[in-house]
């Protein structure tokens with residue numbers, strides 16, 4: 207490969223590199239690394255990249271892309287200490303008229319300058335001859351991440367997705383080989399047109415310096431999926447009706463990047479804009495991002511995706527704090543729009559605010575899920591009419607499209623220990639999402655528990671995440687019958 211990444215002088219890089227390597231070996235050495243490498247050889251190299259299997263072909267091509275990307279990431283580290291947080295930033299609701307950014311980070315001028323040089327070298331590499339991003343042309347699909355106790359949660363979400371009639375394939379990324387479960391990966395997921403991809407098989411095919419886990423996995427899952435256009439869904443997020451049409455209409459058609467809002471106002475520190483050599487945009491533009499769902503064209507937004515990987519690779523110590531300043535949910539969430547913004551790429555941040563649903567406990571509202579809205583209708587409103595023509599009036603209000611069951615996770619092996627959510631104080635089972643009433647097109651909560659019930663009864667005793675836990679199926683069934691009793695007669699007949 208002739209392509210090269212701009213770097214600092216070789217010596218500095220080698221010094222820093224050896225430091226990172228040492229850090230990696232001393233602090234991050236995972237005892238199962240060798241074992242993973244062995245499985246990697248078995249599952250990929252031995253089958254060889256000349257194997258005709260398209261999935262294996264994708265993985266082989268992704269490894270080549272990653273080889274280039276990793277060298278470029280490692281060659282351009284921030285090279286300075288993390289920013290220091292001198293106070294806790296408060297989570298303040300977004301207000302399109304009054305929102306202001308928190309400013310609680312401190313970083314010496316000199317460090318900002320050092321980071322700016324590294325960032326600008328990486329951006330130059332993206333604008334120059336970078337290795338192209340890998341995908342199968344003209345394909346669309348869903349991408350998620352799971353493993354361990356996230357598997358049953360994902361299975362419920364995936365069943366909700368399939369019951370909307372959505373048929374596009376899903377690729378489910380597992381961080382490690384040890385999370386592979388044959389019952390799920392070879393049986394349950396394929397029956398719903400989904401399959402497992404082990405991220406470490408791609409990542410660890412070549413050496414790289416920093417650990418990649420937790421929030422960082424999402425952007426790598428999107429990049430290493432085989433699809434050209436991706437709807438990423440967190441394992442605990444599902445659509446209320448078929449989201450496939452999002453791919454074919456505005457605002458995605460022209461932008462190639464659509465995100466959904468969080469509750470809070472923008473949280474980027476002005477230091478982020480200083481590091482990335484940009485003017486600080488108005489804090490009233492749009493709310494912060496809630497990255498439970500992301501719609502992305504890898505073709506149109508190829509550069510954005512690569513820069514987002516830089517922001518995530520150097521996320522935990524640098525870009526996550528610069529972008530979120532410790533506000534609730536700090537992680538990958540702001541990295542996608544930040545990358546698009548830095549590279550002057552178009553994007554659409556859905557404006558209709560996220561809505562919390564939950565119930566009242568001891569007189570206090572307790573949210574347990576978030577509702578996100580369809581950007582299609584609000585985009586029509588924007589492009590058509592400030593003048594209230596007949597036509598404009600006929601545009602329906604945005605429909606509730608996604609539910610993100612973020613806290614607590616509705617894991618039927620654990621949810622019965624969060625009493626307030628599913629039980630009154632006197633112990634009677636209750637609905638979790640009774641308040642406020644959202645204009646769902648059907649009883650989404652009933653459907654969710656129905657699918658959770660099927661998942662509980664199919665997976666109990668068969669999945670690592672639930673090892674040693676019994677009565678999952680019995681408890682979920684008891685709950686369903688008690689709360690949704692009228693419909694319970696149908697339970698026996700579902701797939």
Ligand SMILES: *[C@@H]1O[C@H](CO)[C@@H](O)[C@H](O)[C@H]1NC(C)=O
Pocket residue numbers: 332333336337338339505508509512
């Ligand atoms: C991104 O796509 C454009 C248009 O196809 C191409 O010219 C450019 O080289 C690509 N850049 C990267 C970094 O892949």
Ligand SMILES: *[C@@H]1O[C@H](CO)[C@@H](O)[C@H](O)[C@H]1NC(C)=O
Pocket residue numbers: 618619620621622623675676677678681
């Ligand atoms: C099932 O319900 C019983 C009785 O409420 C409870 O003690 C037990 O912890 C529950 N088990 C699970 C897995 O939720």
Ligand SMILES: *[C@@H]1O[C@H](CO)[C@@H](O)[C@H](O)[C@H]1NC(C)=O
Pocket residue numbers: 630631632633634
């Ligand atoms: C438990 O409390 C709820 C809410 O206050 C009430 O509607 C229900 O009837 C009570 N159940 C019993 C068995 O007392």
